[in-house]
Amino acid sequence: MDRKRALIYPYDSESAFLLRFNHLNKVFNSVGVVSPRGWALVGKDAGTADGGGEIGLIVAKDFEEYNDKDYDAVVLVDSFKELDFEKIVYPKLELQVSKGKGIISLTKIESYHLKLLEDLCNSNNVSFQSFVDDKKPNMPKLTNILDIDVPVIFVLGLGDRTQKFNIQLSLWEGLKRLGYNVSQIGSKSYGSIFGFHSFPDFMLSDDISEQNKVILFNRMVKRIEINEKPDVIIIGVPGGIMAINKDIAQGFGIIPYMISQAVKADASILSIYYEEYSEDFFKEIELLAKYRFRATIDCFNLSNIKIDYAEVEQSKQMSYLMVDKAFIDDKKNKYKGVNKPFFNIFNENDQRDIVQYIVDVLSGEEAIEDVL
Incomplete structure (x- = not known):
């Protein structure tokens, strides 16, 4: 499966590992990052976010700094500082979806906002993928602890x-x-x-x-x-x-x-x-x-x-x-x-x-x- 070329948003130290271990990612190839201006990362190497050394990507202040042909999707991630979804995040994603960009979510989204995103992507015929595990388990009949026989x-x-x-x-x-x-x-x-x-x-x-x-x-x-x-x-x-x-x-x-x-x-x-x-x-x-x-x-x-x-x-x-x-x-x-x-x-x-x-x-x- 070909990996989608993706921009990470909103980028900070919480998502820097996605760049450092990009080669292990089976779903998307991180080709750029976007961070709000007030987070003191714009214009700097993305490695500044976690202090772990240079990565080789410069943090952008908006998606418009990238050519539309250079990426296929936006990856929505957790960040240390919370952004208002309806006022800040959704309008940016709405513009990207209107350009045909898919959305990949790595963060838990409230059900109302999740429905907004799903409907937005469906109406624009673009993909929406959520990789947050929220499956409901079935309780086993027996409640004893089973030994694990591997280290x-x-x-x-x-x-x-x-x-x-x-x-x-x-x-x-x-x-x-x-x-x-x-x-x-x-x-x-x-x-x-x-x-x-x-x-x-x-x-x-x-x-x-x-x-x-x-x-x-x-x-x-x-x-x-x-x-x-x-x-x-x-x-x-x-x-x-x-x-x-x-x-x-x-x-x-x-x-x-x-x-x-x-x-x-x-x-x-x-x-x-x-x-x-x-x-x-x-x-x-x-x-x-x-x-x-x-x-x-x-x-x-x-x-x-x-x-x-x-x-x-x-x-x-x-x-x-x-x-x-x-x-x-x-x-x-x-x-x-x-x-x-x-x-x-x-x-x-x-x-x-x-x-x-x-x-x-x-x-x-x-x-x-x-x-x-």
């Missing part, structure tokens, strides 16, 4: 925006390159564009009890094991593993807890914020993982995102600062006494090394057979 890798985060999805994509690509048959549940709702499973919508539903979510997730992973016969399963865990403080709850680690009760990890990666940490912090976080999530933290990824605590305290809203990726490699060396490896997922060598390290961890436990 499972957790990708956890101390909080949001810690590059967990970049890690997941690096593992997905790297393990496949080594010859393993890999199955994966991504931490986002549109993993299917990369060829793996999306994070199930039922885990976020208010209509399903926490107990039933645990059972349903366990059954989902078991079906993947039976149907796909993987050598290893990667599970990207959304959200943070705990509240940072009373102002930064991050879901209180509830979703990671439910996932850990549904499936036991054989190896785990924890991605953390860029901060000054004591060795005691890492000891405590490993105890937390062991007793709350039944998991051993095998290595850490140090992200380039730092919480802006002063702004959070003042505004009572999440705020982040971005650190140049060059500082991460220096910071990693300060934690050698922790006795666990630290990686920088924006470093190409670390992208390869973290894959090999996880293989070594699992091979040491004789959990992955040598399939090469």
